[in-house]
Amino acid sequence: MKKTRYVLALALGGLSAFAHGAAPVNLIPMPAQLSVSGQGFTVTPQTTIFVDPGDPAARRTAEYLASLTAHTRHLQMQVKAGDADAGAIVLKLDPKAPITSPEGYTLDVYSAGIRIVARDEAGLFYGAVTAWQLMTPSPGTGDVRVEPVHIRDEPRFAWRGMMLDSARHFQTPAEVRTVIDQMAQHKLNTLHWHLTDDQGWRIEIKRYPELTRIGAWRTPPTLGKKAGAGRYGGFYTQDDIRAIVAYAAERHITVVPEIDMPGHAQAAVASYPELGVTGTRPPVSPDWGVNPYLYNVDDNTVHFLQNVLDEVMALFPSTYIHVGGDEAVKDQWKASAAVQARMHALGIKNEDALQTWFIDQMGGYLTAHGRRLIGWDEILEGGIPASATVMSWRGTQGAIDAAKQGHDVVLSPAPQLYLDQMQSDLPDETTGRLPSMSLKSYYDFEAVPKALNAAQAKHVLGMQANMWTEHMPTLRHVEHAVFPRMDALSEAAWTPAKERDWHGFLDRLPSQLARYRMQDIAYADSAFAPSIEVDRNAAIASGHANVTLSNQAKYGGVHYTTDGSEPNASSPLYVRPFAVNLPTTIKAVALAADGTPLADVRTRVLDLPSLRTRGTGELENCPGSDFRLRVQPTPDATSMAPTYLINVFDNCRMYRAAKLDGMAAIRVDTATLPRNYQLAHDAKLVKAYTSATPQGELVVRMDSCKGKPLASLPLPTDQPATFTLQGAMAKQAGTHDLCLVFTSPITGPIYGVGAVTLVPAEKAAP
Structure with a gap:
């Protein structure tokens, strides 16, 4: 009866019930073919892993x-090497195995053991990852019973990637290896490593030491009268890179380096000003966004970059070398007499065509060295080398256009596969871009655009998620942004489309969350975290609140x-909205069927002050x-909180549906944040307001941003890091929007x- 009530409660509460019948086989990504029959096998410390003698590849995997x-x-x-005993795990490479993909494998669990067979080492490795997941179906140590499964598996796509941006924020080699370890456990096979940008040059180039002596370090922006912290930066030595590339290769991950050109070049121009268009030395940029600095187009600069590519190719054996090509604002080229003369000499009519020429110089050079160029979809503008591959980030249209022209493509669109998009709108989320991209949105992403026919669809190599790190300064930030969305990515990239099942995925995910905890991976619990919702104004008026609980998944x-x-499993189970009297504190937690928490407990205090307060995430544009954009107090802050939701184009926030009866004052917790954003041609969209004082005010208006002024709170002249503005507000009746x-x-x-609070007359300062 208790179980029936539990399932009924889930249904009534709008939450999906757990699968009935046999427990799910807790594998992510789900194999292409899987059946369960027979008896399982218990793995103990006495279980031996056997490989054939003289097979170093199988032994590495074992x-x-x-x-x-x-x-x-x-x-x-x-x-051990040799013939397997009964009750063993066998890993075998068989070039005659009936497996079509080099990354495919078969795995069988019998009462006498486990047998994994593959044609190539990569397939054997992925079979071993599957075996490991079967041996970690739930938290625990020691002996484990393995389900009697029969698996025949291979990936849907050849390119299953993740991009890690080490230019904006630097990860240590150990942290990069942590990312690689998790990629391997998710059967991802391509690490796109973003190593140069305006904010830092992270790869040692021995021929040009200034690239790292100068270009790897930036000075944070000043904030008011106070300078930022000391220099920020770091770089990878060539020995570091060789070790990371080898580490990844052992896990069957190819590292594809990105060296940005012709834009995103400010760190390089700061190191060698002659590479730039103006001849002047800029600083390594402390600003996010689209910076104006481009490489010039003379022969010396082309040869410089080709020399850089020589050292890059020596370090990275990957077929593909990524040259960026994105967000190259052409203003400097347009303003330069030397660049215009070069265009005339080359017979090039416009700057887009000049970028095509520039990219073609690099593409031809890479082709001559047995490599292939890959770039962001801007390289389509003006035409691209025939051998170039396009990574589509500005939506999917770039992939559609490129595939129709006969180019291979990788789907990597923003915002759908951008990991710096926030995972939810919960009040305790950390930094990132909005709109949020949920776990389900990742799971549902389809990499083959419907606009492609069957022949064109063959040009889709696969898909990739991008971890841009402007607002992710630490590995903890990165892990929060990446996991568990990497699980959804891996299944979308590996599992046949017809085998994907969102509810089955959710049933399998708790085991994966436990694996994260075993390995100290700071995953986000956003998909399962309870949201505690009430009608604020109704509660203020009546003294009690109707509470609704839900979670994203x-x-x-x-x-x-x-x-x-x-709260725990013995606490009341949410079935339908319930009423509470004020004041009270609601705590809620989502539990799996076995009682394991799916997320940390969430708390909401319900009293008059809290109901009259809106946090940063509750204020609208x-x-x-x-x-x-949700940002940290400073660009390189290492804490996860506090954060502030801002609009860099309009320093204005809306407090919707404010109940103003009896309110006499307003209190605003405020932070001074650096305006470290390069907006290129969009800078003209930044909205300026007329102020009454040199430093400005916070003006509160009723109903709209052109409405009646209710308060004007002068901003401090010394610009402290945080401060509170509080002042009288003209008394009003009724419910109104407030523009701040x-x-x-x-x-x-x-x-x-940080927060806005309405203060009643009896609480307002005299």
Whole structure:
């Protein structure tokens, strides 16, 4: 009866019930073919992993499996060469195995053991990863019973990638290896490594030492009268890179380096000003966005970059070398007499065609060295080399156009596959771009555009998610952004489309979250975190609140308390909205079927002050611009909180549906944030307001941003990092929107709002 009530409660609460019948086989990504029959096998410390004598590839994979199992389950197994005993795990490479893909494998679990067969080492490796997942179906250590499965598996796409941006924020070699380890466990096979940009040059080039002596370091922006912290940066020595590339190769991951050109070149021009168009030395940029600096187009610069590519190719054996090609604003080229003369000499009519010529110089050079150029979809503008591959990021149209022209493509569109998009709109989310991209949106992404016919679809190599790090300064930020969306990515890239099942994926995900915890991966619980919602104004008016609980994935049983105690499986199970009297504290947690928490407990205090307060994520953009970004107090801050949701084009926020009866004052918790954004041609869209004082004010208007002014709060002249503005507000009745606009100069800082509180007359300062 209790189980029936549990499932019924899930259905009534709008949350999907757990699968009935046999427990799911907890594999991610789901194999192409899987059946369950017969008896399982128990793996113990006495279980041996056998490989054929004289097969170093199989032994490498066996040692990897043994090491991973020992690390995550504390289950120590020996690896031996020779004929297998009964009750063993066998890894075998068989070039005659009936497997079509070099990354394919078969895996069988019998009562007498486990057998993995592949034609190539990559397939054997992925079979071993599957075996490891079968041996970690749930948290625990020691002996484990493995489901009796029969698997025949191969990937849907050849390119299953993740891009890691090390230019904006630097990860240590150990941190890069952590990312590689997780990619391998998800059967991803391409690490696109973004190594140069305006904000830093991260790869040692021995012929040009200034690239790292100068270009690898930036000075953070000043904030008011106070300078930022000391220099920020770092770079990878060539020995570091060789070691990382080898580490990835052992896990069957190809590292594709990106050396940006002709734009995103400011760090290089800061190192060698003669590479630039103006001849002057800029700083390594402390600003995010689209910077103006381009490489010039003379022969010396072309040869410089080809010399750089020589050292890059020596370090990276990948077929593909990424040359960027994106966001190259042509203003400097247009303004340069030397560049215009070069265009005339080459018979080139416009700057887009000049970029095509520039990219073609690099593409031809790479082709002559047995490599292939890949670039962002801007390289389509003006035509591209016949051998070039296009990575489509500005939506999917670039991939469609390129495939129709006969070019191979990788789907990597923004915002759908951008990992710096926030995972939810929860109030405790950390930094990132908006709109949020949920776990389900990743799972549902289809890499083959419907606009392509069957022949054109063959040019789709696969898909890739991009981890841009402007707002991800630490590995903890990166892990929060990447996991568990990497699980959804891996299944979308590996599993046949007809075998993908969102609800089955959710059933399998708790085991994967446990694997993250075993390995200290700081994944986000956003998909399962309870949202605690009330009608604020109704609660203020009546003294009680109707509470609705939900989570993004609509999965798990949500349990709650109303007395401030920690909820668990014995706490009330949410079925339908419930009423509470004010004041009270609601705590809620989503639990898996076995009672394991799917997310941390979420808490909401319900009292009059909190109901009259809106946090940064609850304030909307003012009309006119939908740009939203959640940022840290400083660009390189290492903490996960606090964060501030801002619009770099309009320093204005909306407090919707404010109940103003009896309110006499307003309090705004504020932060001074650096305006470190290069907006190129979009800079003209930044909105300026007329101010009454040199430093500006926070003006509160009613109903709209042109409405009646209710308060004007002067901003401090010394620009402290955080401060509170509080002042009288003209008394009004009824419910109205409030527009909060900062009239400070747009050459100065951006002001972030942490929270806005309406203060009743009896609480307002005299």
